[in-house]
Amino acid sequence: MGKILGVVNQKGGVGKTTTAINLSACLALQGLKILLVDCDPQANASSGIGIHRDDQRSSIYDALMGAVPAEDVILPTQIETLWVIPGSNNLTGARIELAADEDRAERLRKILLPIRDQYDLIILDCPPALDLLTLNALVAADFLIVPMQAEYFALEGVSELISTLERVQSSLNPDLVIEGVLLTMYDERTNLAQQVTQTLREYFQDRLYRTIIPRNVRLAEAPSHGRPVALYDPRSRGTQAYFELAGEFMARNGIEAPPRSTTEPDAVPSAQ
Numbered sequence: 001m002g003k004i005l006g007v008v009n010q011k012g013g014v015g016k017t018t019t020a021i022n023l024s025a026c027l028a029l030q031g032l033k034i035l036l037v038d039c040d041p042q043a044n045a046s047s048g049i050g051i052h053r054d055d056q057r058s059s060i061y062d063a064l065m066g067a068v069p070a071e072d073v074i075l076p077t078q079i080e081t082l083w084v085i086p087g088s089n090n091l092t093g094a095r096i097e098l099a100a101d102e103d104r105a106e107r108l109r110k111i112l113l114p115i116r117d118q119y120d121l122i123i124l125d126c127p128p129a130l131d132l133l134t135l136n137a138l139v140a141a142d143f144l145i146v147p148m149q150a151e152y153f154a155l156e157g158v159s160e161l162i163s164t165l166e167r168v169q170s171s172l173n174p175d176l177v178i179e180g181v182l183l184t185m186y187d188e189r190t191n192l193a194q195q196v197t198q199t200l201r202e203y204f205q206d207r208l209y210r211t212i213i214p215r216n217v218r219l220a221e222a223p224s225h226g227r228p229v230a231l232y233d234p235r236s237r238g239t240q241a242y243f244e245l246a247g248e249f250m251a252r253n254g255i256e257a258p259p260r261s262t263t264e265p266d267a268v269p270s271a272q
Contacts, residue, residue: 002116005123005179006141009148011157012128015184018219019147020125021048025228026246028082031258032120035074038087039133045125046086048223049077059088063111065097070111078231095132105172108136120255130164138168143179150183150193182245184213211245
């Protein structure tokens with residue numbers, strides 16, 4: 001059965017959607033079959049992967065509300081082995097519409113169950129809030145990546161997330177674990193960044209990824225062009241970092257890339 005990975009942090013502006021987009025793309029460029037699910041009403045993961053907002057089009061909202069099966073809202077992307085279930089502003093209403101339902105926290109898990117075997121990995125981009133949509137993602141996921149900046153307030157935020165995770169484990173998803181914590185938008189020149197990194201390493205130990213995502217202009221530019229950074233600028237530092245993250249993620253989880261044709265161009269760029 002295919003695994004489901006949630007990319008989650010209740011703080012906004014920490015590189016969560018950037019990570020969901022670019023980890024999905026880099027894994028797909030290694031030949032893995034990846035489904036990116038945009039669970040955020042802002043639908044930034046959808047636009048960042050090249051799917052422009054269209055609230056008249058069926059989306060994850062329609063699947064959550066039971067109007068259509070999830071397989072009917074899956075769209076292709078510019079990468080052959082990467083697909084997306086787009087988000088929608090209509091998700092804002094789902095928080096209210098589902099509130100009275102007994103299975104309100106399990107909707108996402110149920111709609112993904114029939115299709116999860118079709119993919120090597122399903123990646124959920126979560127809203128920057130610990131709300132009903134994020135709860136659905138926590139219940140559906142097998143494991144989580146928590147992107148965070150190396151700053152003081154990030155330490156406070158992650159303790160709140162862990163408290164929520166423990167409640168979900170105790171009542172709804174006992175097998176849920178934090179697969180890794182990822183430092184993003186990293187500026188190694190500051191003493192604070194180094195101090196926070198050390199604190200996180202002491203607390204999370206080997207769950208803190210060795211890969212660190214740097215501040216990078218190309219990473220910031222790519223979403224406005226509707227392309228993951230690996231397609232927007234294959235030789236940027238951001239591209240290299242996310243390929244390294246994809247490699248570390250695969251190694252941690254015993255995932256091997258499918259054999260590639262000898263005529264296929266190398267997906268992993270050389271750093272410059």
